[in-house]
Amino acid sequence: MNNPEKIKDDILRQYIGPESTEKAPEGFTANIMSRIQVETVHSKRAVYNSQNYRIPALSVIVTVAFIAAVLLIGNGNNESLNPVSDFIRSLKITFPTFEIPKMKGFTLPGWFPYIFITILILALFDRSLFRLFHRDKEKL
Amino acid sequence: MTYKGDILYIEQVLAGNSNSFSYIVDRHKDKAFNLAFRICGNREEAEEIAQDSFMKAYRSLGSFKMKSSFATWLYRIVYNTAISNVRVKRKGVLSLEDFPADATDFIGANTTEEEAESEYRKSIINFALQKLNEEERGLITLFYFEEMDSDEISEVTGIGKPNIKVKLFRARQKMLEIIEKTEKKKFIYHE
Numbered sequence: 001m002n003n004p005e006k007i008k009d010d011i012l013r014q015y016i017g018p019e020s021t022e023k024a025p026e027g028f029t030a031n032i033m034s035r036i037q038v039e040t041v042h043s044k045r046a047v048y049n050s051q052n053y054r055i056p057a058l059s060v061i062v063t064v065a066f067i068a069a070v071l072l073i074g075n076g077n078n079e080s081l082n083p084v085s086d087f088i089r090s091l092k093i094t095f096p097t098f099e100i101p102k103m104k105g106f107t108l109p110g111w112f113p114y115i116f117i118t119i120l121i122l123a124l125f126d127r128s129l130f131r132l133f134h135r136d137k138e139k140l
Numbered sequence: 141m142t143y144k145g146d147i148l149y150i151e152q153v154l155a156g157n158s159n160s161f162s163y164i165v166d167r168h169k170d171k172a173f174n175l176a177f178r179i180c181g182n183r184e185e186a187e188e189i190a191q192d193s194f195m196k197a198y199r200s201l202g203s204f205k206m207k208s209s210f211a212t213w214l215y216r217i218v219y220n221t222a223i224s225n226v227r228v229k230r231k232g233v234l235s236l237e238d239f240p241a242d243a244t245d246f247i248g249a250n251t252t253e254e255e256a257e258s259e260y261r262k263s264i265i266n267f268a269l270q271k272l273n274e275e276e277r278g279l280i281t282l283f284y285f286e287e288m289d290s291d292e293i294s295e296v297t298g299i300g301k302p303n304i305k306v307k308l309f310r311a312r313q314k315m316l317e318i319i320e321k322t323e324k325k326k327f328i329y330h331e
Contacts, residue, residue: 016284024173029165
């Protein structure tokens, strides 16, 4: 810095003293910490929710496997296709067919009522899971 | 280099103890707030900018390199947040008529003459800073208030070192012209 610049710098420094520094307002740290706490709770909730998606995902996989096994038995094919169908076949369960007497000639496919019952069970299961999630959200 | 206390608390935060961040905030809040305030010129906005900057720092603490200075890293966040905030909310230019005539305007029931003089000087600086553009305000604050050298200023602002010297020269010149005009007004008022 040359001499005239040094003079200008000194003049400016006379105006800008340590007392010119503005201090952060009261409660500044507390405000940030409460924002951090809110954010931490949100991120914990996100982790919690993602962990709980495993339960419905697992239930869907089990149900699909079960339906597949039932359908494979129901198609009258006696060839061994997978261990699940082998196991169910070994139980020697026969599925009744449903006929509606008033509508002659109309027969429901054998697997149809079972699909309907499975959907109903899944819907109830979904409802109970929803209640579980909702209750935990309110707690948070 | 990062202050050892900062490293200790940063490591604690990264280990999952978010409460340790309060020590970091306490240590740097005044300087961060001052930088935000000098750039935007409004206490409420400065508080918001400083808080947002600390939150950004908290979220990206994992990417902070311990070998560099935490203060410089934080000021870079504050500087960038404040500059972009000011660019979004551009305000009208203040006129010299808006400025109080002299220190007597700052004398209150419980204020001494010395305190009033100090307040007057502070407001001259605030007024002069508001006549500069946001980049110049940032440079003046980092150089005079935070007492950083041009290397550190370059790290915070991302402006090259030779460019900083030129910009600081111009900003200083402008500031002095404004202060001179303001002080002249004071003498005219007293004649």
